[in-house]
Amino acid sequence: MSSTEQTSEESVAVISGRVVTPERVIEGGVRIEGDRIVDVGSVDGDADTVIEADGRLVIPGLIDLHGDDIERHLHPRSGARIALPMALASADRANISAGITTKFHAISFERDDEADRSPELAATLTDAIVGADDLLADHRLHARCEVTQKQCVDAVLDVVANGDPDLVSVMSHVPGKGQFQDVEAFKQYYENANDHTVAEAEEMIEQRTDISMATLRERVDRVVEAAHDAGAVTASHDDEDPAEVERLADSGVDITEYPITLETAERAADVGMTTAMGAPNLVRGESQWGNLSTADAIEAGVVDTLVADYHPPSLLAAAFIDTGEPLPKRVRRVTANPADAAGINDRGCIEAGARADLLLVNREPTPTVARALVAGRPVYRAEREDR
Structure with missing residues (x-):
């Protein structure tokens, strides 16, 4: 078992966050048992692992x-x-x-x-x-x-x-279809973006239009x-x-x-x-x-x-x-x-019964991930500790 794995009996509490539910943003947290969310809202710190959100947004993975x-x-x-x-x-x-x-x-x-x-x-x-x-x-x-x-x-x-x-x-x-609305656009893309010669680009045009x-x-x-x-x-x-x-x-x-x-x-x-x-x-x-x-x-x-x-x-x-x-x-x-x-309807929202894929997000100066959990397991942390 790796350091990020947890047994089905372990619990995680994310507290003191601003939780983005499917319809609104609420003050509170998320409780997780195993790989599932079991409670959203007023969550206390009675869990095997407690993650302090410190007012960050909590959104689905x-x-x-x-x-x-x-x-x-x-x-x-x-x-x-x-x-x-x-x-x-x-x-x-x-x-x-x-x-x-x-x-x-x-x-x-x-x-x-x-x-x-x-x-x-x-x-x-x-x-x-x-x-x-x-x-x-x-x-x-x-x-x-x-x-x-x-x-x-x-x-x-x-x-x-x-x-x-x-x-x-x-x-x-x-060429002349989709993102390449004309032959020149196709030729320019394949010459510049993919390092083709002019002859190679023209050969591709001939093959794909035939x-x-x-x-x-x-x-x-x-x-x-x-x-x-x-x-x-x-x-x-x-x-x-x-x-x-x-x-x-x-x-x-x-x-x-x-x-x-x-x-x-x-x-x-x-x-x-x-x-x-x-x-x-x-x-x-x-x-x-x-x-x-x-x-x-x-x-x-x-x-x-x-x-x-x-x-x-x-x-x-x-x-x-x-x-x-x-x-x-x-x-x-x-x-x-x-x-x-x-067709994977077990995830993508913060509600009881959903798979516990969660992010703690800093909005400023640009949106970044401070913590990430996958199926209830803390897998990523990027927080600067004050010394």
Whole structure:
């Protein structure tokens, strides 16, 4: 048993905090027995472990449905690969320190050697994530399928057949579609961001545009059907057209990630899809690609969840961006709402019976995590002691 583990009989009391419940903020604390919350409100210090909140906010642990930051832990520079156990451990600690207690690693099944992506590496990462049993957070797999590449579709179908992913998304990075609204935008991204030569970028354009829409849709339908048969939630990526998002919903896609236009996000809401937008987009105040801003989508009332995308600290920061909404609603976008979207309804809120994933948060000068508990276990502390 590690120093952070506790038996089912052990109790924890978090006292003297400002607790963010699903509907309001209350003065008080949280009592935990084993891995579950048993009481919220007037909690005394009669417990095996007592944590003094000192007036800090107490919020649920964050749930990130789409974070690809593991790639930078594995390859801090292009071509420079770190050992997988070290990469996973550093990603785990980085996410815990950012307040993320349930992490869906968005592993890209895409053939792009210059960007250190391949279906073989994705399968290796899948095995490591699924097999990890010594990490602090709850780590899960979000398999991202590049449907323009048949070998990647086949690779995703293999991991789905194994029952590995909890979330499967379909994407088609095609010039003139999605985040790349024109061929030049596609070429510029792959030349600059992924260190491709002009010739390599042009070859990718030729390969990815030489596939019919009927073929792409058939692959999408096959992946979505297999994922649902395996009990996984499904998502689509960078949807740009209201009619297309309606077709995806009819095919059974549950979540739209980063819709390109407000009209698309509104149609997704109309047909009952969950809409996920990027937290970095909200924190930065704009889309990196000039697409729909998260702030505008929130103002229109069409954002259900936020995701960390490439920057885990933005997920916590996003809950404290003033959108004109009460704090509990903003917190739900990074806790209860993603839990509901992923079908893991035992967490994401502070109420009796919920899994005890909790954060003690300092709001100033920027939102940071002072303490974190996962399934009732204190796993992280970053408090300066006065001497």
